[in-house]
Amino acid sequence: MNELLIVIKENGPRIDKALTTYLPDYTRSQIQQWLKEGVVFLHGQPLKANYKVKAQDEIVICIPEPETLDLKPENLDLEIVYEDEDVAVVNKPQGMVVHPSAGHSHGTLVNGLLYQLNNLSTINDVLRPGIVHRIDKDTSGLLMVAKNDAAHESLASQLKNKTSLRKYVALVHGNITHEKGTIEAPIGRSKVNRKMQAIREDGKLAVTHFTVLERFGDFTLVELQLETGRTHQIRVHMQYIGFPLAGDPTYGPKKTLTGNGQFLHAKLLGFTHPRTKDKMVFEAPLPEIFEKTLKNLRKKD
Numbered sequence: 001m002n003e004l005l006i007v008i009k010e011n012g013p014r015i016d017k018a019l020t021t022y023l024p025d026y027t028r029s030q031i032q033q034w035l036k037e038g039v040v041f042l043h044g045q046p047l048k049a050n051y052k053v054k055a056q057d058e059i060v061i062c063i064p065e066p067e068t069l070d071l072k073p074e075n076l077d078l079e080i081v082y083e084d085e086d087v088a089v090v091n092k093p094q095g096m097v098v099h100p101s102a103g104h105s106h107g108t109l110v111n112g113l114l115y116q117l118n119n120l121s122t123i124n125d126v127l128r129p130g131i132v133h134r135i136d137k138d139t140s141g142l143l144m145v146a147k148n149d150a151a152h153e154s155l156a157s158q159l160k161n162k163t164s165l166r167k168y169v170a171l172v173h174g175n176i177t178h179e180k181g182t183i184e185a186p187i188g189r190s191k192v193n194r195k196m197q198a199i200r201e202d203g204k205l206a207v208t209h210f211t212v213l214e215r216f217g218d219f220t221l222v223e224l225q226l227e228t229g230r231t232h233q234i235r236v237h238m239q240y241i242g243f244p245l246a247g248d249p250t251y252g253p254k255k256t257l258t259g260n261g262q263f264l265h266a267k268l269l270g271f272t273h274p275r276t277k278d279k280m281v282f283e284a285p286l287p288e289i290f291e292k293t294l295k296n297l298r299k300k301d
Contacts (some may be wrong), residue, residue, distance in 0.1 A: 008057040015040065018053045019061075029123055034061060071127060076112030081282050086151040086275050087118055087144060088130075092287045094260040099128045113145060116146060120145070121152035132156055133229060138247075138261025140243045140287050141168070142269040154274035159229060165270030168224045168234060169213070169286065171263035171293065172243040173252055176212050176220040183208045183237040187230040195249065197232040200238050206230045208237045216297040219246060219257075223267075234264060246293075259289050 004023075004067030012018045019031045019040075031040075037141060038046040041060045054060075079091040092098070092109055099110045113130055123146075130145045132155045144164075146152035158164040188203030190196040207227035214221040220243065224234055235251045238244055244252025248262035257263065270281040287296075 001141060002063040003034070004061040004063065006059045006061070008053045008055060008059065010055045010106055012053045014049060015047055015051045015053050015059070016049050019059070027123055031154035034063070037064070039064060042124040051188040062174060070189075071110060071114070072106065074106060074111040075115050076107065076109075078109070078112040078116055081142065081284065082280070084121075086147055087155070087273065087280075088147060089280075089282050090143050090145055091267060092135060092140060092143055092266075094138050094287060094289075097137045098143070099131055099136045101127070109143070114187065117145070119147045121147065122147045123149050123152045123156075133159055135266055136232065136235075136262070136264075139168075139264045139266060140284075140290075141266025142282055142284050143266070144269060144271060146274075155271060157270050162227055163272065165268065165281065166226045166229070166266065167268035168226070169265045169267045169290075170222050170224055170234060170238065171246045171257070171290070172220050172222060172238050173218065173246055173256070174215060174220060176210075176222065176243055177217055178212070180211050181209070181241075183241055185237060185240055187233060187236055187271060197230065199235050199236065204228075204230055206233050206237065208234060210238075214294075216300070219297060221294065235262060257293060260287070263293065265290060 006022045008018065016028055016032050016035060020028045032049060034040050035047060035049045039062045042057055080088055081091050082089040097108045100108050110129060111129065122129060124131055130147065132144055132146050132152060135141060135143060144155055146155055182208045185199045186201065186203035187197050187206040188200035190198040191292045205228060209225045209227065211223045212220060213223055226233065235245055235248055239251040245262040245264055246257040247259040249256055265286050268283050273280050
């Protein structure tokens with residue numbers, strides 16, 4: 001572990017912003033990640049990102065050792081929907097993890113992107129080049145990829161400012177009788193199961209809009225639009241209102257429809273191009289297993 005000592009010269013802004021001045025070789029995103037990990041200390045206590053620095057503060061940063069995962073390009077025959085010198089849009093299949101992590105060192109979307117694209121942004125850590133946002137392993141559909149750091153900053157800013165467009169299609173348990181709705185409920189890590197998310201009063205703001213597309217008696221097909229992008233947001237929100245996703249025994253009933261995981265597809269993606277400022281909108285068809293399941297439900301209805 002590499003330990004850094006920074007002595008603050010004068011009263012100033014939040015620590016994440018202040019440290020970018022003292023550590024020009026590190027991005028603000030990296031500094032914010034250290035704060036989340038609790039490795040930035042003052043008087044032996046980990047600091048929060050909203051701490052405002054004071055003159056003579058002695059800040060200690062215990063930089064973790066870099067991951068030892070070997071990140072290799074792999075020919076995974078990814079479906080690149082669009083590509084130019086700044087951005088790419090990829091249609092991720094179900095069952096594919098977005099980036100390497102413990103237990104997933106190969107076969108990830110990042111491994112495939114390294115093989116098929118000539119450049120990827122470097123703003124995130126070494127295991128997430130080009131990745132601006134994620135979808136779950138068993139969720140299919142569209143993701144935007146940054147090919148340089150300027151494009152990454154622009155796309156990430158659009159996500160933060162809620163100016164990008166993300167629409168999903170999901171098949172859920174139950175019969176939703178109203179045509180439209182909005183779910184606004186804060187999401188945080190579950191206190192019962194650390195691998196799950198849950199509705200928590202102290203969680204982060206999360207907003208999901210939904211529209212009913214088709215009803216099948218015991219199931220409903222819905223279109224969902226994300227206003228925020230919390231981990232497992234759609235899965236948690238639909239469970240919260242009593243209509244959990246089909247194929248998702250983690251957040252719904254164990255007895256569910258058979259597929260390749262939850263029936264959730266990132267169907268539509270829109271953003272402003274970082275360089276040209278053109279409005280870009282892309283759409284991906286439902287996976288074959290999703291379409292087949294809908295046909296079977298229509299036959300029964």
